[in-house]
Amino acid sequence: MIVAIKRFFDNQLASPTQESAEHKIGRLRLASAALMFELLKTDRHIDARETDMLRQVLEDTFKLDKQQLDDIVALAEEEAAQAVSLYEFTSLVNEAYEYEDKVLLVENLWRLALADDHLDKYEEQMIRKTADLLYVSHSDFIRTKLRVRDGA
Numbered sequence: 001m002i003v004a005i006k007r008f009f010d011n012q013l014a015s016p017t018q019e020s021a022e023h024k025i026g027r028l029r030l031a032s033a034a035l036m037f038e039l040l041k042t043d044r045h046i047d048a049r050e051t052d053m054l055r056q057v058l059e060d061t062f063k064l065d066k067q068q069l070d071d072i073v074a075l076a077e078e079e080a081a082q083a084v085s086l087y088e089f090t091s092l093v094n095e096a097y098e099y100e101d102k103v104l105l106v107e108n109l110w111r112l113a114l115a116d117d118h119l120d121k122y123e124e125q126m127i128r129k130t131a132d133l134l135y136v137s138h139s140d141f142i143r144t145k146l147r148v149r150d151g152a
Contacts, residue, residue: 029062031092032105033076035130038086039112043120053115057108086126090133102134107144114148 036054040046059069093102109130113123131141 027092028096029058029064029072030075031089032061032108033058033072035086035089035093035105036109036112037073037076038089039109039123039126039130042122042126047116049115049117050112053112057111061104061108086130086133090130093134097134099136102136103140103144106131106134106136106141107148110145110148 033054036057040050040054055069055073058064058072062068062072064072093105097105106127109127113119113127127145128141131138
């Protein structure tokens with residue numbers, strides 16, 4: 001089974017030798033969306049407000065039309081279901097994202113976690129782990145949390 005999962009990730013998220021800019025952007029969107037979907041699953045209850053926020057965050061961040069949004073949400077759900085660890089997604093993000101983009105991703109994770117007006121301890125733990133894997137400073141981790149919580 002591990003071999004099948006590895007093959008799946010190699011096919012879906014691996015960087016080909018001659019990667020087009022469009023393919024790279026697609027991989028990054030998918031990795032980001034999968035991290036977001038993984039967060040939704042942490043409290044074992046996916047609230048409609050959370051899924052609405054996921055769609056809104058993806059639409060705002062990546063400027064996707066409805067069909068692209070539907071496609072990336074479906075793919076992200078599939079990727080997150082097959083994921084072995086967060087590292088598979090964060091390593092891809094680390095390769096291509098600038099620091100400010102990583103901070104925005106952490107901020108978007110906070111938006112999702114707080115969308116249902118309840119911060120589960122496992123959601124916070126997952127965001128903290130993701131921020132650490134993305135090398136986002138603790139001060140930026142806290143700053144993004146406060147900014148989202150306070151609605152700024």
